[in-house]
Amino acid sequence: MLNNQPLNSAPLNSVVDDSDTIIINPGSGFVWRWGVTLAGLDVSADLTGPVRIDSTEEGDSVASFALWLGPDPVTIGSYTGMAVTLDFLVLSETTQTTRLFTGSLVQPEFDVLTRVLTCTATTRLADTVEAMELDAIDLLVGGQWSVDVFEEAAGRSRWDYAQERLSTRTASLCAARDGQPRIVDWFPAGIAYEFATGSTAYQSLDISLATLGDTTNVIELELDYRYSRYRERGQSYSWLNPLTGGNTSVDGFIAWKADSSELPDIEMVTDAVESAGWFITTADWFRLPGDITTGPGSPWYNRNIDLLLGADFSTAFRWSQRAVEAYRFRLVVEGAVAAVDEVITRDRVVLDTDTAADALWETATDGSAAVVGDNPIDQLPRRDQPRLDLAINTALARASSQLLQAQRGNRVTWQVPLAHALSVDVGQRIKLSDQASVTGAVTSLTAEADQETGSALLTITLAVSRGDAAAVADVLAPPSPPAFVDDPAPSVNGTLPTQLIKNPSSPLYDETLPGFSGAYSIGTWDPTNRYPRRFAVDTPEIPEQWRDEITAERAVVIRVAPPVDVLEI
Amino acid sequence: MADKNATSDQRKTEGLIRDLIDLVPPKRELPTLGREEPKGGIPRRRGYAERNLQPGQGGEGGGLASPLTEGVAADPASPAAPVLDRTYYPATQFVTSDGLFVMELEPVETIKFRDANGDSAEFRIANPYAEDPAP
Numbered sequence: 001m002l003n004n005q006p007l008n009s010a011p012l013n014s015v016v017d018d019s020d021t022i023i024i025n026p027g028s029g030f031v032w033r034w035g036v037t038l039a040g041l042d043v044s045a046d047l048t049g050p051v052r053i054d055s056t057e058e059g060d061s062v063a064s065f066a067l068w069l070g071p072d073p074v075t076i077g078s079y080t081g082m083a084v085t086l087d088f089l090v091l092s093e094t095t096q097t098t099r100l101f102t103g104s105l106v107q108p109e110f111d112v113l114t115r116v117l118t119c120t121a122t123t124r125l126a127d128t129v130e131a132m133e134l135d136a137i138d139l140l141v142g143g144q145w146s147v148d149v150f151e152e153a154a155g156r157s158r159w160d161y162a163q164e165r166l167s168t169r170t171a172s173l174c175a176a177r178d179g180q181p182r183i184v185d186w187f188p189a190g191i192a193y194e195f196a197t198g199s200t201a202y203q204s205l206d207i208s209l210a211t212l213g214d215t216t217n218v219i220e221l222e223l224d225y226r227y228s229r230y231r232e233r234g235q236s237y238s239w240l241n242p243l244t245g246g247n248t249s250v251d252g253f254i255a256w257k258a259d260s261s262e263l264p265d266i267e268m269v270t271d272a273v274e275s276a277g278w279f280i281t282t283a284d285w286f287r288l289p290g291d292i293t294t295g296p297g298s299p300w301y302n303r304n305i306d307l308l309l310g311a312d313f314s315t316a317f318r319w320s321q322r323a324v325e326a327y328r329f330r331l332v333v334e335g336a337v338a339a340v341d342e343v344i345t346r347d348r349v350v351l352d353t354d355t356a357a358d359a360l361w362e363t364a365t366d367g368s369a370a371v372v373g374d375n376p377i378d379q380l381p382r383r384d385q386p387r388l389d390l391a392i393n394t395a396l397a398r399a400s401s402q403l404l405q406a407q408r409g410n411r412v413t414w415q416v417p418l419a420h421a422l423s424v425d426v427g428q429r430i431k432l433s434d435q436a437s438v439t440g441a442v443t444s445l446t447a448e449a450d451q452e453t454g455s456a457l458l459t460i461t462l463a464v465s466r467g468d469a470a471a472v473a474d475v476l477a478p479p480s481p482p483a484f485v486d487d488p489a490p491s492v493n494g495t496l497p498t499q500l501i502k503n504p505s506s507p508l509y510d511e512t513l514p515g516f517s518g519a520y521s522i523g524t525w526d527p528t529n530r531y532p533r534r535f536a537v538d539t540p541e542i543p544e545q546w547r548d549e550i551t552a553e554r555a556v557v558i559r560v561a562p563p564v565d566v567l568e569i
Numbered sequence: 570m571a572d573k574n575a576t577s578d579q580r581k582t583e584g585l586i587r588d589l590i591d592l593v594p595p596k597r598e599l600p601t602l603g604r605e606e607p608k609g610g611i612p613r614r615r616g617y618a619e620r621n622l623q624p625g626q627g628g629e630g631g632g633l634a635s636p637l638t639e640g641v642a643a644d645p646a647s648p649a650a651p652v653l654d655r656t657y658y659p660a661t662q663f664v665t666s667d668g669l670f671v672m673e674l675e676p677v678e679t680i681k682f683r684d685a686n687g688d689s690a691e692f693r694i695a696n697p698y699a700e701d702p703a704p
Contacts (some may be wrong), residue, residue, distance in 0.1 A: 136672065350601060
């Protein structure tokens with residue numbers, strides 16, 4: 001939401017409802033006095049010298065005043081911490097009372113000679129917030145918060161936590177006139193007050209422009225998200241004893257039986273695969289049949305049905321790879337860059353995961369990386385989109401808010417008679433139409449009134465946002481993740497050959513060939529040349545690019561459009 | 570009086586400094602990811618299993634693993650001691666040609682062995698004198 005409108009529902013600041021604007025015209029003189037209470041007791045009569053109340057959009061309001069305590073003995077130590085209220089009373093037939101300050105005495109100072117107690121009172125915002133529960137702070141401050149952008153909230157200062165949440169909003173936390181914490185928007189909708197010609201104090205208008213170095217107009221935000229990718233490479237193999245004539249039905253068995261050879265068994269195939277660090281996922285075994293007493297193939301007696309005439313089996317290898325999604329956001333106020341060139345601020349957020357669970361994946365031969373269930377490997381820490389989204393949204397909101405703040409560094413100050421503008425408060429949008437044409441939000445107010453001289457003035461400070469009416473604001477949202485690109489997969493031939501020795505003219509054993517080697521059941525080979533009965537598979541290479549940390553980058557430019565205020569002298 | 574003011578000023582200064590420190594946000598070190606050690610690739614590998622005795626295969630080796638040792642099982646008390654594990658045919662009498670001496674012998678009928686794998690095996694030996702008509 002921005003200005004009570006959903007984001008992007010309308011151009012920024014397009015809805016300015018002036019109908020509620022109160023015009024402040026030059027006013028007449030007035031009679032007034034301060035009303036002061038200390039710990040609930042009215043001490044207005046003891047007031048001596050001026051009273052000053054400073055309220056700002058960020059942080060505490062501070063009031064300072066002095067009391068003459070009279071000649072009676074006083075317990076000076078008990079003043080610290082006393083509740084203070086300050087009212088401004090405009091006296092006429094009906095006295096109009098306006099509460100301007102509620103707080104506590106933080107640093108009373110007593111002058112023994114003059115018996116004057118100089119009082120400084122603040123709204124003790126930090127103490128109030130520190131005493132709040134996190135839920136209450138969330139409710140009060142709003143905004144966004146991610147443990148990856150900030151740090152674990154437990155055990156830390158609640159005030160810091162509130163500031164962190166606040167940093168993601170275009171708003172400030174300050175104390176209201178009743179002393180309670182409140183949020184004031186930097187860009188309120190609607191102009192609350194317009195100061196008409198002649199309403200400001202003579203020669204009080206002052207303009208203070210922001211220093212160039214403070215007007216950040218580009219934020220380079222880097223956000224790295226590292227996690228483990230749980231990877232699996234598959235490889236299928238196929239082997240068939242050639243003496244079957246390539247036939248995988250019972251006819252293949254009959255053909256083999258007529259001129260038989262040694263055979264591998266399931267255990268050999270499994271052991272061969274596992275000795276390479278891989279494992280079998282699925283297998284279709286062409287077993288040597290058990291006893292056949294009638295029909296094709298009979299008679300046949302065999303108890304070793306794990307012996308194989310052929311096999312089609314799939315194998316897999318698992319590993320984990322550390323992967324970094326590197327997001328490179330560039331938030332830019334285009335108009336400001338065009339005007340004053342780039343003023344860059346950098347920010348960086350990292351999200352990391354630990355690798356403790358990686359071994360679970362690397363050693364498991366069941367489950368899949370995509371499934372979440374009860375199996376231990378299903379509990380693997382996976383890429384966590386909600387966590388990433390929260391971190392990105394929080395970091396973008398903070399950066400955007402930082403830019404908008406930097407673009408409202410111009411300040412306009414003027415004074416008005418206090419009684420004419422008692423309702424003007426911090427966080428209101430105000431239009432000045434006297435000596436200059438200015439709009440902006442009130443960032444600070446200083447009320448200063450001295451009963452002895454009769455002067456009662458309010459100093460109003462506006463922050464003027466420097467925007468471009470034609471500027472386009474992009475939505476702050478997580479982009480689609482970058483893709484990791486693998487080097488091409490090295491391949492192996494999954495069709496496994498066979499070498500069987502039969503007679504002295506059989507070729508010499510070739511140990512480089514994978515697949516099965518052995519001997520015919522009946523043959524005339526030289527015993528020294530006999531082939532070993534063995535099964536071998538060649539597993540494909542896993543390239544280092546698949547295993548070493550991999551980074552994929554996504555660069556995003558986000559345009560930020562500050563609201564438009566008027567500043568014409 | 571001067572001292573008291575000094576104390577008071579001192580306190581104000583300290584307060585001011587504290588407030589200023591509170592105002593300045595702590596300088597955040599920009600975080601970075603720790604370095605990962607490269608894992609390296611895994612080269613093409615040969616998975617290999619060799620079993621020179623095929624279960625159930627007749628012919629060569631016959632499923633027996635040399636050497637054969639007499640006795641289905643070794644004597645647990647002294648494994649190295651010879652174990653006789655034989656059965657015999659009924660006794661046969663041999664008479665010397667002069668008829669002076671008669672020897673009685675029991676030809677071996679079966680000898681039981683254990684092979685290198687501990688499986689038992691049995692030799693069944695024919696009786697060379699079975700064809701002889703009983704005297």
